Amino acid sequence: LGKAEWSIIHRVLLARLLIVLHLVNMVDASERLQVLLTQEATIYRTSDYLTRMQNEAVTLDIPSYDECSPASPSKKRKSLDSVSESYSTEHSGLPGQGSSDCSRISKHWREKICEWAYQVVDHFDLHREVVSIAMSHLDRYLSIFPSTPDKNLFQLLAMTCLYLSVKLNEYKHLLIPGSRSSMETILQLSRGFFTLEQMQKMEYDVLQRLQWHVHPPTPQLFVKHFLYFLSIEEHSVHDLSQFLVELAAMDYYFVSYKPSEIAVAGILNAIEGMSPGRSQNLPFHRIMVDIATPQIEACRERLSLIYAQANDQQVEDTANQAPKNIRTTSPVSVMAGAENVDMQYGDDDL
Numbered sequence: 001l002g003k004a005e006w007s008i009i010h011r012v013l014l015a016r017l018l019i020v021l022h023l024v025n026m027v028d029a030s031e032r033l034q035v036l037l038t039q040e041a042t043i044y045r046t047s048d049y050l051t052r053m054q055n056e057a058v059t060l061d062i063p064s065y066d067e068c069s070p071a072s073p074s075k076k077r078k079s080l081d082s083v084s085e086s087y088s089t090e091h092s093g094l095p096g097q098g099s100s101d102c103s104r105i106s107k108h109w110r111e112k113i114c115e116w117a118y119q120v121v122d123h124f125d126l127h128r129e130v131v132s133i134a135m136s137h138l139d140r141y142l143s144i145f146p147s148t149p150d151k152n153l154f155q156l157l158a159m160t161c162l163y164l165s166v167k168l169n170e171y172k173h174l175l176i177p178g179s180r181s182s183m184e185t186i187l188q189l190s191r192g193f194f195t196l197e198q199m200q201k202m203e204y205d206v207l208q209r210l211q212w213h214v215h216p217p218t219p220q221l222f223v224k225h226f227l228y229f230l231s232i233e234e235h236s237v238h239d240l241s242q243f244l245v246e247l248a249a250m251d252y253y254f255v256s257y258k259p260s261e262i263a264v265a266g267i268l269n270a271i272e273g274m275s276p277g278r279s280q281n282l283p284f285h286r287i288m289v290d291i292a293t294p295q296i297e298a299c300r301e302r303l304s305l306i307y308a309q310a311n312d313q314q315v316e317d318t319a320n321q322a323p324k325n326i327r328t329t330s331p332v333s334v335m336a337g338a339e340n341v342d343m344q345y346g347d348d349d350l
Contacts, residue, residue, distance in 0.1 A: 029225060029228060029229065030288075032225070033225050033229075033287070033288060034288065036217040036221065036222065036225070036260070037217075037260060037288060037289070039216070039217050040216075040217050040258045040259050040260060041258065043211075043213045044136065044140065044213060044216040044217060045140075045258075046136070046139040046140055046143050046255050046256070047143045047255070047256060048255060048256045049139070049142045049143045049145070049255075050105070050106070050107060050252065053104070053105075053148045056148060057104070057148065104148055104149075104150055104151070105149060105150070105151055105154040107252040109151060109154060110138075110154075110252050111250050111251070111252070113138075113154070113155070113158040114131065114135055114249055114250040115250060116158075117130075117131045117134055117135075117158070117162050118131050118246075118250075120162065120174075120186075120189070121166075124172075124174050126166065126170050127169070127170070128220075128242075128246055129169070129218055129220040129221070130162075130165045130166055130169055130170065131162070131165075131246075131249055132218040132219060132220060132245070132246070132249045133165040133168075133169060133214075133215075133216060133218060134158075134161040134162040134164070134165035134166075135161070135249050136216040136218065137161035137164060137165065137206060137210065137214065137216075138157060138158055138161045139255050140210055140213075140216075141157060141161070141206055141209055141210060142157075144209055145209070155190070155193075155194075156194050156198060156199065156202050157202060157206070159186050159187070159189070159190060159194070159199065160199050160202040160203050160206055161206065162186065163182060163183055163186050163199065163203070164203060164206060164207075164214065166182055167182060168214055168215070173185075174186065176188060183196065183199055183200075184196065186199075187199060216259075217259055217260075218245075218259055219245035219248060219249075219259040219260075219262040219263040219266065220242055220245055220246075220263075221259075222259055222260045222262075222263035222264075223238070223241045223242055223245060223263045223266060223267060225287075226263055226264065226267055226287045226289075227241070227267065229283070229286040229287050230267075230282050230283060230284070230286065230287070231283075232267075232271075232282075236274060237267070237270050237271060237274065240266075240269075240270035240273065240274070241263070241266045241267045241269075241270040242266075244265075244266035244269060244270060244303050244307060245262055245263060245266045247303065247306050247307060247310055248262045248266070248299075248302075248303060248306075251302065251306055253302050254299065254302070257295055257298075257299055258295075260289055261289075261293070261295050261296050261299050262299055262303075264287070264289055264291055264296050264299075265296050265299035265300040265302075265303050266303060268291065268296075268300055269300055269303050269304060269307070
């Protein structure tokens with residue numbers, strides 16, 4: 001055979017090899033996706049814990065959130081001091097139990113904690129999926145927590161979940177002047193309200209209650225898998241889909257929905273927002289998820305709402321202040337207090 005014939009044979013064999021490798025990758029990806037779908041429906045499932053806690057409060061005749069007036073600075077200091085006192089006892093090893101009922105957590109507090117976590121990961125240039133993983137730890141912990149935690153426990157829990165997520169998913173330590181470890185860095189962001197021993201005990205309790213299930217399938221992970229099966233390679237679709245699911249992490253509304261449902265809703269909204277009608281021609285049968293369910297439709301509507309609100313807020317922020325790079329924004333203290341920050345949407349909307 002001449003060089004021309006050998007060249008043709010080489011190209012044919014290479015093409016066949018690429019086809020085989022693609023099929024193998026598709027099979028591997030299908031198996032991984034099936035595992036992720038099974039995990040989210042079982043060991044990594046979350047539930048509406050705030051409604052449960054509110055129902056328990058009504059049963060016990062505890063004042064509602066609206067009936068609780070904002071605590072004075074002295075009362076806050078006393079409540080925070082009780083955290084240390086609770087750790088000095090052997091009753092539970094957890095802070096916040098037995099403190100004021102009027103300091104119970106709410107949707108707004110979860111939103112502000114999530115916003116703070118995003119500021120931390122942006123400041124240290126970490127992957128933003130770390131926040132979704134941390135919120136999964138937090139939501140699953142509270143879904144099985146036997147009582148109603150107050151804001152002190154909630155804040156310590158949020159800091160610990162973020163630390164745990166960073167430790168398991170990032171290769172570098174979070175170090176700032178005066179700290180020797182990532183845990184000490186996150187503790188410094190609490191302005192000294194919590195101790196190293198408290199966070200270590202909380203980390204142990206989180207791991208025990210979650211039974212060491214600390215690698216949850218996130219909406220970001222599902223987005224990557226779904227776009228692969230849909231053969232969508234445009235960075236614009238990927239970026240907008242990821243942005244939408246990042247917004248969903250902040251909204252308590254999505255706690256009762258599966259990460260795969262949030263991911264599908266994000267992809268559909270991203271595609272339809274850029275190319276109306278395009279989603280009807282895509283092979284969604286490959287992703288093993290029914291896209292016509294009421295759950296996905298509800299997620300799409302909610303994502304559309306918060307995306308529009310996020311755009312409105314961005315326009316307002318741009319008009320009121322000079323542009324700045326979000327990656328250089330210093331993380332704020334987790335103890336700043338949600339009551340000091342205006343909500344973007346009201347309780348009825350959330």
